[in-house]
Amino acid sequence: MIAPIKIVRTQTKGMVTIPREFREKLGISSNSLLEAKIVDNGVMFVKMNYQALEPEIYSDEQIKNWLKEDKLDKKTAEKIKKLLK
Numbered sequence: 001m002i003a004p005i006k007i008v009r010t011q012t013k014g015m016v017t018i019p020r021e022f023r024e025k026l027g028i029s030s031n032s033l034l035e036a037k038i039v040d041n042g043v044m045f046v047k048m049n050y051q052a053l054e055p056e057i058y059s060d061e062q063i064k065n066w067l068k069e070d071k072l073d074k075k076t077a078e079k080i081k082k083l084l085k
Contacts (some may be wrong), residue, residue: 049072 006019018028026047028034033048072080 004021006022008016008019010016022028030046033050034045035048036043036045038044
């Protein structure tokens with residue numbers, strides 16, 4: 001099956017309207033995310049499929065470990081202090 005072709009015009013600030021037929025077929029709504037990339041002499045838009053992630057609650061122990069892992073050693077901290085003076 002040959003994909004339908006539509007001619008669209010760029011608007012202010014480069015905005016382009018995606019034809020309704022395309023939006024309906026692809027399930028693109030006003031809040032859909034699209035990936036845009038340059039291909040040859042054009043731009044390709046691909047609908048991104050994503051699921052909102054549930055927020056994760058971190059324990060005090062996890063946070064404590066992250067802070068410990070991120071702590072600078074004394075030698076590195078001294079080098080940074082000298083560079084910032």
